[in-house]
Amino acid sequence: MTETWIILGATSGMARAFARDRAARGASLILCGRDMDDMQASAADALARGAAATEVMAIDIRKPETFTPILDRAASLAGLINVAVFVGSMPAQSDVDDNPGLIAGTVTDNLAGPATFLHRIAPMLEARGGGFVVGVSSVSGDRGRLSNYVYGAAKSGFSTYLSGYRNRMARSGVHVMTVKPGPVDTAMTYGMGKLPFMTTPEAVAADIARGLQKRRRILYTAPIWRLIMTVIRLIPEPIFMKTRF
Amino acid sequence: MTPRRKPADLSGWGRALRASMDVSRPDRLADITCAPLTGPAIGARRSYGDAALRGQGMATDMTRLDRISGFDPRTGLAEVEAGARLGDLLAAFSRHGWMPKVLPGTGHATLGGAIALDVHGKNHHRDGSFGQHLAGLTLLLASGEQRQITPADDLFAATLGGLGQTGIVLRARLQLAKCPGNAARVTENRADGLDEHLSLLDDPKADYCVGWLDATASGADLGRGIVEVAKLVASEVRARPAGRKVPFDAPAFALSPPVVRLFNRAYFGRVPAEGRSIIRPVSDFFFPLDRIGDWNRLYGRRGFHQFQCVIPDRNIAALREMLARIAASGLASPLAVLKRMGAGRAGLISFPAEGYTLAVDFPNSRAAAALIATLHDLTRAAEGRIYFAKDSLCPPELVPAMYPELPRWQALVAEADPERTLLTDLVRRLKLREAP
Numbered sequence: 001m002t003e004t005w006i007i008l009g010a011t012s013g014m015a016r017a018f019a020r021d022r023a024a025r026g027a028s029l030i031l032c033g034r035d036m037d038d039m040q041a042s043a044a045d046a047l048a049r050g051a052a053a054t055e056v057m058a059i060d061i062r063k064p065e066t067f068t069p070i071l072d073r074a075a076s077l078a079g080l081i082n083v084a085v086f087v088g089s090m091p092a093q094s095d096v097d098d099n100p101g102l103i104a105g106t107v108t109d110n111l112a113g114p115a116t117f118l119h120r121i122a123p124m125l126e127a128r129g130g131g132f133v134v135g136v137s138s139v140s141g142d143r144g145r146l147s148n149y150v151y152g153a154a155k156s157g158f159s160t161y162l163s164g165y166r167n168r169m170a171r172s173g174v175h176v177m178t179v180k181p182g183p184v185d186t187a188m189t190y191g192m193g194k195l196p197f198m199t200t201p202e203a204v205a206a207d208i209a210r211g212l213q214k215r216r217r218i219l220y221t222a223p224i225w226r227l228i229m230t231v232i233r234l235i236p237e238p239i240f241m242k243t244r245f
Numbered sequence: 246m247t248p249r250r251k252p253a254d255l256s257g258w259g260r261a262l263r264a265s266m267d268v269s270r271p272d273r274l275a276d277i278t279c280a281p282l283t284g285p286a287i288g289a290r291r292s293y294g295d296a297a298l299r300g301q302g303m304a305t306d307m308t309r310l311d312r313i314s315g316f317d318p319r320t321g322l323a324e325v326e327a328g329a330r331l332g333d334l335l336a337a338f339s340r341h342g343w344m345p346k347v348l349p350g351t352g353h354a355t356l357g358g359a360i361a362l363d364v365h366g367k368n369h370h371r372d373g374s375f376g377q378h379l380a381g382l383t384l385l386l387a388s389g390e391q392r393q394i395t396p397a398d399d400l401f402a403a404t405l406g407g408l409g410q411t412g413i414v415l416r417a418r419l420q421l422a423k424c425p426g427n428a429a430r431v432t433e434n435r436a437d438g439l440d441e442h443l444s445l446l447d448d449p450k451a452d453y454c455v456g457w458l459d460a461t462a463s464g465a466d467l468g469r470g471i472v473e474v475a476k477l478v479a480s481e482v483r484a485r486p487a488g489r490k491v492p493f494d495a496p497a498f499a500l501s502p503p504v505v506r507l508f509n510r511a512y513f514g515r516v517p518a519e520g521r522s523i524i525r526p527v528s529d530f531f532f533p534l535d536r537i538g539d540w541n542r543l544y545g546r547r548g549f550h551q552f553q554c555v556i557p558d559r560n561i562a563a564l565r566e567m568l569a570r571i572a573a574s575g576l577a578s579p580l581a582v583l584k585r586m587g588a589g590r591a592g593l594i595s596f597p598a599e600g601y602t603l604a605v606d607f608p609n610s611r612a613a614a615a616l617i618a619t620l621h622d623l624t625r626a627a628e629g630r631i632y633f634a635k636d637s638l639c640p641p642e643l644v645p646a647m648y649p650e651l652p653r654w655q656a657l658v659a660e661a662d663p664e665r666t667l668l669t670d671l672v673r674r675l676k677l678r679e680a681p
Contacts, residue, residue: 011272011273013272013309035273035275037273037274037275038272038273038274038275041274041312041314041326042312044312044313044314044315044316045312045313045314047316048313048315048316048323048337048338049313049337049340050340186272187249187270187271187272187309190249190251190270191249191250191251
């Protein structure tokens with residue numbers, strides 16, 4: 001029986017690579033995002049690469065009413081449902097400093113929207129008693145850094161949400177994996193200068209695949225970021241306050 | 246939304262030519278179709294010289310536009326975005342029993358690059374060039390207008406091998422070929438000298454045929470090498486895991502003449518005198534060097550030049566002269582290839598022409614440049630031509646005689662890109678768009 005994945009934020013670079021990885025395994029894909037033309041192109045690509053079936057559905061993470069058709073579609077699926085959440089947005093910290101009005105949207109895109117969707121689909125996953133949820137957070141959520149703390153705060157909230165969600169869902173046999181990527185070479189980071197330990201969307205997708213196989217709970221990608229963030233978390237606050245990164 | 250630009254210092258695969266440019270890398274076709282173009286498209290930059298460079302200008306990196314837009318497993322007709330890598334397409338389509346009919350020596354090259362250089366493969370003598378297996382393409386003109394082009398259109402022949410000067414190829418429709426399995430049966434035979442080498446290469450029955458040349462051999466051994474003849478077979482073999490990367494720029498002695506002579510002698514001796522036949526995964530057969538990531542770093546920081554020409558049969562003596570000069574110079578690297586070519590080409594200034602093609606790598610040095618200048622003159626005198634995908638040194642005044650259809654191409658390009666938005670460093674260096 002083929003596995004079905006609902007992929008939110010399907011136009012993101014990482015989601016595209018993940019969809020390809022699942023397609024090559026013969027999965028059925030439901031791609032959800034805003035740019036329908038782009039998702040149609042990705043859906044055709046997935047089909048040519050081995051996906052059993054593909055469909056695309058519109059979602060705007062800031063408009064919870066757009067979740068309903070997707071949830072209805074999920075309810076009509078037979079068998080286990082898997083969900084991967086790649087939605088998010090990262091305004092530059094300097095833009096946020098100039099316009100604090102951006103904060104609300106950042107929190108919606110990275111936390112309130114995805115959490116609302118996951119909460120609404122939870123009973124359906126619990127009823128079926130299995131499947132995977134992949135939630136893409138960020139290493140930025142592990143500590144509030146001067147250069148990116150609004151995005152970091154939203155991702156921190158999402159990591160915390162996923163931690164509790166994992167506890168809840170595990171009771172019904174649903175495995176929830178939090179993915180914390182470091183910098184990934186996507187459109188979001190393109191042109192931001194040289195970032196440390198940058199990885200590629202394809203490497204992230206391969207790490208996620210391995211993580212799912214091993215039923216990892218928290219996955220850092222590239223893996224070096226687990227070590228780096230452990231060290232960063234250990235820096236005492238008085239010293240951390242003096243850092244500028 | 247226009248995607249962000251990034252200043253980048255880039256080089257061609259040979260790393261001898263470099264350029265500072267501003268590069269955007271769109272994820273979606275809509276990112277580039279929304280406005281007039283600002284510069285040429287670039288792909289994986291596997292051309293050796295400056296075909297994918299645009300110094301002090303803007304370029305669009307197409308590598309993220311790499312999706313298969315449509316595929317019919319019954320007919321083998323596929324539509325693919327231009328940034329897709331050919332090795333990736335081989336892997337994706339061979340699952341369904343299909344493959345691109347023409348594959349160059351690296352799977353990292355993109356579809357758009359294969360079109361811009363109208364590349365050829367080890368089957369050129371039978372199956373022609375890459376562009377001869379396209380059913381059409383979607384071209385974005387400099388003005389922002391999109392056109393569907395078929396081989397019947399004049400712009401098709403100007404675009405294939407056209408160095409990106411007619412517009413940005415967004416998608417192309419490929420007629421794939423049947424692929425029996427994922428393995429090739431490769432028969433290797435020694436050729437003890439040039440005459441034997443040329444006659445072994447001239448095998449019209451071979452599906453795929455290519456010769457490795459010991460460019461250090463001289464005297465009676467001049468032109469010796471190993472000829473590989475291959476056929477795709479229905480067996481399934483396990484692909485070997487990815488090879489290693491070259492982690493740093495090698496020092497100069499790594500490819501010094503004694504090392505190269507020793508290596509070549511060993512490589513030649515590897516194949517028994519009576520020849521041998523082996524089964525290899527197709528990807529290893531088509532893309533042997535892709536197993537060594539970043540192998541261009543073996544040539545050190547200064548990089549290298551590749552000289553590639555095709556010489557018509559009637560002037561084949563020139564080939565012997567070239568090989569003698571190369572051997573006497575002691576400058577060649579182990580990477581030297583001889584191949585029989587047919588007449589097939591899809592574009593007005595595509596490289597392929599009937600004859601024998603010779604490709605040799607030289608570490609970048611003043612002596613190598615001087616030797617290559619001699620080889621250019623010999624090519625010209627022999628009514629041959631050089632390959633733009635490899636060139637970094639050719640004097641512009643030699644080009645018009647090598648490419649008699651250049652004026653026709655220039656007229657079509659002037660119409661497609663009147664503002665000269667799409668110039669590349671190669672086109673500027675060789676004055677390809679200037680009236681002689």
